[in-house]
Amino acid sequence: KNQVEQSPQSLIILEGKNCTLQCNYTVSPFSNLRWYKQDTGRGPVSLTIMTFSENTKSNGRYTATLDADTKQSSLHITASQLSDSASYICVVSPGSNYQLIWGAGTKLIIKP
Protein backbone atom coordinates (compact mmCIF):
# COMPACT_ATOMS: atom_id res chain seq x y z
CA LYS A 1 0.00 0.00 0.00
CA ASN A 2 1.31 3.44 -0.94
CA GLN A 3 2.04 5.42 2.22
CA VAL A 4 3.78 8.58 3.35
CA GLU A 5 4.76 8.86 6.99
CA GLN A 6 6.06 12.00 8.62
CA SER A 7 7.86 12.57 11.89
CA PRO A 8 7.62 14.07 14.34
CA GLN A 9 3.87 14.73 14.49
CA SER A 10 4.59 18.03 16.20
CA LEU A 11 7.63 20.06 17.11
CA ILE A 12 8.23 23.17 19.21
CA ILE A 13 11.44 25.16 18.80
CA LEU A 14 12.68 28.60 19.73
CA GLU A 15 12.85 31.38 17.19
CA GLY A 16 16.22 31.47 15.45
CA LYS A 17 16.89 27.74 15.86
CA ASN A 18 17.17 25.22 13.03
CA CYS A 19 15.04 22.11 12.67
CA THR A 20 14.65 19.09 10.42
CA LEU A 21 11.43 17.33 9.53
CA GLN A 22 11.38 13.76 8.25
CA CYS A 23 9.38 11.97 5.58
CA ASN A 24 9.49 8.24 4.80
CA TYR A 25 7.52 6.84 1.92
CA THR A 26 6.57 3.52 0.42
CA VAL A 27 5.25 4.64 -2.95
CA SER A 28 5.86 2.83 -6.19
CA PRO A 29 6.45 3.83 -8.87
CA PHE A 30 8.05 7.13 -7.86
CA SER A 31 7.83 10.30 -9.92
CA ASN A 32 8.48 13.21 -7.59
CA LEU A 33 8.33 14.34 -3.97
CA ARG A 34 6.89 17.65 -2.84
CA TRP A 35 6.87 19.64 0.37
CA TYR A 36 3.99 21.95 1.16
CA LYS A 37 3.54 24.51 3.94
CA GLN A 38 0.05 24.96 5.37
CA ASP A 39 -0.68 27.87 7.66
CA THR A 40 -3.56 27.43 10.09
CA GLY A 41 -6.86 28.03 8.32
CA ARG A 42 -5.25 28.30 4.88
CA GLY A 43 -4.63 26.04 1.92
CA PRO A 44 -1.27 24.31 1.36
CA VAL A 45 1.43 26.25 -0.49
CA SER A 46 4.18 24.50 -2.45
CA LEU A 47 7.76 24.82 -1.12
CA THR A 48 9.75 22.39 -3.26
CA ILE A 49 9.34 19.60 -5.76
CA MET A 50 12.10 17.05 -6.43
CA THR A 51 12.37 14.35 -9.04
CA PHE A 52 14.22 11.05 -8.74
CA SER A 53 17.52 12.53 -9.90
CA GLU A 54 17.54 15.48 -7.49
CA ASN A 55 19.17 15.10 -4.07
CA THR A 56 18.54 18.56 -2.71
CA LYS A 57 16.50 21.64 -3.47
CA SER A 58 16.33 24.94 -1.64
CA ASN A 59 13.71 27.65 -1.33
CA GLY A 60 15.10 30.45 0.80
CA ARG A 61 15.61 29.13 4.34
CA TYR A 62 13.97 25.81 3.39
CA THR A 63 16.14 22.97 2.08
CA ALA A 64 14.68 19.64 1.09
CA THR A 65 16.75 16.50 0.58
CA LEU A 66 15.80 13.25 -1.10
CA ASP A 67 17.33 9.79 -0.83
CA ALA A 68 15.46 7.70 -3.38
CA ASP A 69 17.36 4.56 -2.38
CA THR A 70 16.17 4.62 1.22
CA LYS A 71 12.89 6.36 0.29
CA GLN A 72 13.47 9.17 2.72
CA SER A 73 13.22 12.93 2.51
CA SER A 74 13.86 15.71 4.97
CA LEU A 75 12.99 19.37 5.15
CA HIS A 76 15.51 21.55 6.95
CA ILE A 77 14.51 25.00 8.15
CA THR A 78 17.34 27.39 8.95
CA ALA A 79 17.13 30.30 11.40
CA SER A 80 13.45 29.78 12.11
CA GLN A 81 11.06 32.70 12.26
CA LEU A 82 7.66 33.06 13.92
CA SER A 83 6.07 32.94 10.46
CA ASP A 84 7.41 29.42 10.00
CA SER A 85 4.78 28.18 12.46
CA ALA A 86 2.64 25.92 10.26
CA SER A 87 2.08 22.34 9.22
CA TYR A 88 4.57 20.92 6.74
CA ILE A 89 3.27 18.22 4.46
CA CYS A 90 5.26 15.70 2.44
CA VAL A 91 3.59 14.52 -0.76
CA VAL A 92 4.74 11.79 -3.13
CA SER A 93 3.61 11.38 -6.72
CA PRO A 94 3.67 7.91 -8.27
CA GLY A 95 3.30 9.42 -11.72
CA SER A 96 0.16 11.47 -12.10
CA ASN A 97 -1.05 14.61 -10.42
CA TYR A 98 -4.30 12.96 -9.40
CA GLN A 99 -2.63 10.11 -7.57
CA LEU A 100 -0.66 12.13 -5.03
CA ILE A 101 -0.04 10.42 -1.71
CA TRP A 102 -0.25 12.97 1.10
CA GLY A 103 1.38 12.68 4.49
CA ALA A 104 -0.50 13.80 7.60
CA GLY A 105 2.00 16.60 8.19
CA THR A 106 4.28 17.84 10.96
CA LYS A 107 2.91 20.71 13.03
CA LEU A 108 5.75 23.13 13.76
CA ILE A 109 5.44 25.81 16.42
CA ILE A 110 8.06 28.54 16.71
CA LYS A 111 8.20 30.24 20.11
CA PRO A 112 9.74 33.69 20.66
Add this chain to the structure above:
Amino acid sequence: NAGVTQTPKFRVLKTGQSMTLLCAQDMNHEYMYWYRQDPGMGLRLIHYSVGEGTTAKGEVPDGYNVSRLKKQNFLLGLESAAPSQTSVYFCASSYKGHTQYFGPGTRLTVL
Protein backbone atom coordinates in the same frame (compact mmCIF):
# COMPACT_ATOMS: atom_id res chain seq x y z
CA ASN B 1 -4.63 37.63 -9.91
CA ALA B 2 -6.88 36.11 -7.27
CA GLY B 3 -5.52 32.61 -7.82
CA VAL B 4 -7.95 29.99 -6.52
CA THR B 5 -11.03 31.17 -4.67
CA GLN B 6 -13.66 29.15 -2.85
CA THR B 7 -17.16 29.99 -1.65
CA PRO B 8 -18.51 29.77 0.94
CA LYS B 9 -15.79 29.87 3.62
CA PHE B 10 -17.98 28.30 6.29
CA ARG B 11 -21.24 26.37 6.24
CA VAL B 12 -23.37 24.42 8.70
CA LEU B 13 -25.83 21.89 7.31
CA LYS B 14 -28.34 19.54 8.82
CA THR B 15 -28.23 15.87 7.89
CA GLY B 16 -29.97 15.32 4.57
CA GLN B 17 -29.58 18.87 3.29
CA SER B 18 -27.80 19.61 0.04
CA MET B 19 -25.29 22.26 -0.95
CA THR B 20 -22.81 23.23 -3.64
CA LEU B 21 -19.27 24.46 -3.10
CA LEU B 22 -17.86 26.71 -5.79
CA CYS B 23 -14.23 26.87 -6.84
CA ALA B 24 -12.88 29.41 -9.32
CA GLN B 25 -9.37 29.89 -10.71
CA ASP B 26 -7.97 32.63 -12.92
CA MET B 27 -4.70 30.95 -13.92
CA ASN B 28 -6.10 29.21 -17.01
CA HIS B 29 -5.23 25.82 -15.52
CA GLU B 30 -6.57 22.70 -17.21
CA TYR B 31 -6.56 20.51 -14.10
CA MET B 32 -8.74 21.10 -11.05
CA TYR B 33 -9.24 19.05 -7.89
CA TRP B 34 -11.42 18.74 -4.83
CA TYR B 35 -9.88 17.43 -1.59
CA ARG B 36 -11.07 16.93 1.93
CA GLN B 37 -8.84 17.31 4.96
CA ASP B 38 -9.64 15.62 8.25
CA PRO B 39 -7.69 15.84 11.52
CA GLY B 40 -4.65 13.58 11.65
CA MET B 41 -4.98 12.50 8.03
CA GLY B 42 -3.45 13.54 4.77
CA LEU B 43 -5.52 15.28 2.12
CA ARG B 44 -7.78 12.89 0.24
CA LEU B 45 -8.84 13.45 -3.34
CA ILE B 46 -12.60 13.45 -3.90
CA HIS B 47 -12.92 14.22 -7.62
CA TYR B 48 -10.78 15.85 -10.22
CA SER B 49 -11.04 17.26 -13.73
CA VAL B 50 -8.46 17.37 -16.50
CA GLY B 51 -10.40 19.79 -18.65
CA GLU B 52 -13.67 21.56 -19.29
CA GLY B 53 -16.54 19.08 -19.45
CA THR B 54 -14.55 16.19 -17.96
CA THR B 55 -14.56 14.82 -14.41
CA ALA B 56 -13.24 11.69 -12.71
CA LYS B 57 -13.44 10.00 -9.34
CA GLY B 58 -10.67 10.26 -6.82
CA GLU B 59 -9.99 8.28 -3.67
CA VAL B 60 -13.19 9.14 -1.75
CA PRO B 61 -15.95 10.08 -4.25
CA ASP B 62 -19.01 8.55 -2.54
CA GLY B 63 -21.65 11.09 -1.54
CA TYR B 64 -20.25 13.83 -3.79
CA ASN B 65 -20.83 14.97 -7.34
CA VAL B 66 -18.92 17.50 -9.43
CA SER B 67 -19.30 19.52 -12.58
CA ARG B 68 -16.85 21.45 -14.77
CA LEU B 69 -18.99 23.39 -17.23
CA LYS B 70 -16.47 26.20 -17.57
CA LYS B 71 -12.68 25.89 -17.53
CA GLN B 72 -12.32 28.30 -14.64
CA ASN B 73 -14.98 26.77 -12.37
CA PHE B 74 -15.24 23.44 -10.56
CA LEU B 75 -18.33 22.74 -8.47
CA LEU B 76 -18.63 20.17 -5.69
CA GLY B 77 -22.11 19.04 -4.69
CA LEU B 78 -23.39 17.20 -1.66
CA GLU B 79 -26.86 15.84 -2.45
CA SER B 80 -27.73 14.53 1.01
CA ALA B 81 -25.21 15.62 3.62
CA ALA B 82 -24.11 13.21 6.36
CA PRO B 83 -22.16 13.90 9.58
CA SER B 84 -19.24 11.93 8.09
CA GLN B 85 -18.89 14.72 5.53
CA THR B 86 -17.94 17.21 8.21
CA SER B 87 -14.53 18.32 7.04
CA VAL B 88 -12.48 21.09 5.49
CA TYR B 89 -12.74 21.07 1.71
CA PHE B 90 -9.97 22.39 -0.50
CA CYS B 91 -10.03 23.11 -4.19
CA ALA B 92 -6.81 23.17 -6.19
CA SER B 93 -5.73 23.74 -9.76
CA SER B 94 -2.60 23.00 -11.76
CA TYR B 95 -1.07 23.22 -15.16
CA LYS B 96 -1.23 19.52 -16.02
CA GLY B 97 1.02 17.54 -13.65
CA HIS B 98 2.79 20.48 -12.16
CA THR B 99 2.46 22.24 -8.81
CA GLN B 100 -1.04 22.43 -7.42
CA TYR B 101 -2.32 25.79 -6.19
CA PHE B 102 -4.88 25.66 -3.41
CA GLY B 103 -7.80 27.79 -2.40
CA PRO B 104 -8.40 28.93 1.20
CA GLY B 105 -10.79 26.09 2.03
CA THR B 106 -14.41 25.67 3.09
CA ARG B 107 -15.11 24.49 6.62
CA LEU B 108 -18.29 22.37 6.54
CA THR B 109 -20.12 21.04 9.58
CA VAL B 110 -22.98 18.59 9.19
CA LEU B 111 -25.19 18.22 12.26
